[in-house]
Amino acid sequence: MQARFYAPSEEAPHRRTWMSWPTLAGNYDRAPGHFEAVQETLGRLAAAIAEHEQVVMMAEASLHPQVARLCGPKVRLLDVPTNDMWARDSGPVFVIDGKGGKALVDLNLNGWGEKQEHGHDSRVVPALARELDLPRIDSGVVGEGGGIEFDGEGTLLLTDSCWLNDNRNPGRSRGEIETALKSALGVETVIWLPGVRGLDVSDGHIDGVVRFIRPGLVLMSGFAGADSDWGRTYDESKAILQCAKDAKGRNFEIAEAPPPEVWRSREPGFFTSYANFYVGNGAVYTPEFGDRRADTHAAETLGRLFPGRRVIQLNVDHIYENDGGIHCVTQQEPAA
Secondary structure (H helix, E strand, O other): OOOOOEOOOOOOOEEEEEEEOOOOHHHHOOOOOHHHHHHHHHHHHHHHHHOOOOEEEEEOHHHHHHHHHHHOOOEEEEEOOOOOOOHHHHOOEEEEOOOOOEEEEEOOOOHHHHOOOOOOHHHHHHHHHHHHOOOEEEOOOOOOHHHEEEOOOOEEEEEHHHHOOOOOOOOOOHHHHHHHHHHHHOOOEEEEEOOOOOOOOOOOOHHHOEEEEEOOEEEEOOOOOOOOHHHHHHHHHHHHHHHOEOOOOOEOEEEEOOOOOOOOOOOOOOOOOOOOOEEEOOEEEEEOOOOHHHHHHHHHHHHHHOOOOEEEEEOOHHHHOOOOOOHHHOEEEEOO
């Protein structure tokens, strides 16, 4: 049965981008000044996106003077208390009905399996539903927006490691989770990839490895260390996609952007995938890590895959040092 609402693709026109201000300094205490550097980096990213579309930064009102200073005058501020910057996960998945209707899907964030404080972040979706006067749809499962990747035409990609995990959905079967997500997101075909459990806070979100460019075409980008668990799951995921068909019966075309061989950050576990880009109105936002050859290849690949959009590469190392990237800190609201 066709769901009334469906999640449009990220490349569809946006009304705005939602972002979330980090307030848990204890999550960023690895070195003096690191927390402030993360906030400054997030502010620069918000300002860059705001050059092309409206950006709303959610933050408690008492923090607005600081947030405004770091984000600049084009970023709108909204009084919604937040814990961390991962708006892809704490924010809603916006769904539309193609007739002007819009709703917010709540994936019931539980702090990535109770790994992190989330008292404010778990209330972001209800707060935005009230603010926007839009219906809230309870997905009936626990997960995060970074754990799903959809093409807007009925196909959903996700990982076992994230969703079939007792820290989120204890006792739930693959079929039960599929049924819930099909109903909430308006998808028809669900393709499961292995992922990696326990090596990062997300338990292997899909948006760190595989992203839709458009229906039938994905970009894959791995992590440094091909013989690692990340490298093995990359190869397994690619093999599965090479044999799979999407909701319309298409085979997948796979583009690749190899990870950098060198990078600036010296933080252990630095996130080095180019897959975590964000598609905005008129632009694609992607990291540069300091490896000229790999950075150039990634930019040229995205430029070819997204003709008509400007590719904006940013030094956002201080975000990528914390198990996430540009896609993880943004959430699109479709224009329709």
